[in-house]
Amino acid sequence: MxxxxxxxxxxxxxxxxxxxxxxxxxxxxxxxxxxxxxGSVVEAxxxxxxxxxxxxxxxWGLPGGRSGIDLLKKIRGSRDWAHIPVLMLTARxxxxxxxxGLDAGSDDYLAKPYSMxxxxxxxxxxxxxxxxxxxxxxxxxxxxxxxDPVRQGIFTLNPADRTLQIGGENPxxxxxxxxxxxxxxxxxxxxxxxRQKLAARMRQRGLEFNECNLNVYVSxxxxxxxxxxxxxxxxxxxxYRLDP
Ligand code: CA
Numbered sequence: 485m486x487x488x489x490x491x492x493x494x495x496x497x498x499x500x501x502x503x504x505x506x507x508x509x510x511x512x513x514x515x516x517x518x519x520x521x522x523g524s525v526v527e528a529x530x531x532x533x534x535x536x537x538x539x540x541x542x543x544w545g546l547p548g549g550r551s552g553i554d555l556l557k558k559i560r561g562s563r564d565w566a567h568i569p570v571l572m573l574t575a576r577x578x579x580x581x582x583x584x585g586l587d588a589g590s591d592d593y594l595a596k597p598y599s600m601x602x603x604x605x606x607x608x609x610x611x612x613x614x615x616x617x618x619x620x621x622x623x624x625x626x627x628x629x630x631x632d633p634v635r636q637g638i639f640t641l642n643p644a645d646r647t648l649q650i651g652g653e654n655p656x657x658x659x660x661x662x663x664x665x666x667x668x669x670x671x672x673x674x675x676x677x678x679r680q681k682l683a684a685r686m687r688q689r690g691l692e693f694n695e696c697n698l699n700v701y702v703s704x705x706x707x708x709x710x711x712x713x714x715x716x717x718x719x720x721x722x723x724y725r726l727d728p
Contacts, residue, residue: 493611494518496537498528498555499573500547508541511600517607525550529558537568539611544574544585553588560589569610573598586659586700613660613689636670637728638712643667648708658708661691661701669716669726678723 495517499505505521512519520537522528524546531537540559544552552572559565572590585593591613592606634641640649643663647655658666664685668677682698691697702724706713715727 492516492518493538494520494535495539495541495607496528496531497521497541498523498525498546498552499541499543500524500545501543504543508603511604515604515607524548525552525555525558528555532559532565536564539607540568540570541607542570542572542590544572553585556585556588556590569613571606571610573603586704591660609691613691634667634670636673639666639670639673639726641666641670650709650712656708656710659701659704660689661686661697662705662708664689664691665698665701665705665724666726669724673726673728676719676723676725680723682723 495512497505497508497519500523509519509521520531522531542552546552556570569591571592572585573594575596591610638651646658646663648658649655706716717725719725
């Protein structure tokens, strides 16, 4: 049996449709990854305990009364697994569902039908982002953004632990893409940051960029801003501005 080199990333495919998981397995193998397939949340958990995958491709609708979102929450709530990038594959293309999936902690979201080419580039991007060595046993810091805290006005952004603090309030956790966007907004406080500029920064960091993703990240950021959400202004046909 010819196996890809040991350095090839292990990918856990969690999908109840045998046709789809066979097809994914075939492609992943051809691309040089080491795929394993699980058909349910229970099976996926058993496999993850045996071997921690480097990436999870996760179907939303799974049998046995536990959905992909349940598994996602388990992964994000585990010290050993929280750093694993998760790409949700789903038939649900509604923006609300997409936001829900991202809110629950998925790193990216691909709606069926998707092309294999697109899937491959998303996988590559997620693995690039997570390639930073992670000491899982020490509860290692999951990918993206390093650097010193950014303080502007009432806002303190701490990229190291991905928290945003407003005034004297408790810091809130935000996602990697939001850290990136917030950094740009804070460094240009009161000035408009062009969408293209944000897009370029996101792509530089291996984040998939499209209009929908950016909208999702910005809406998550507004949620994190709470009562200050209105200070994050959408500048029509241009970009975003954070008011001091
Ligand atoms: Ca399914």
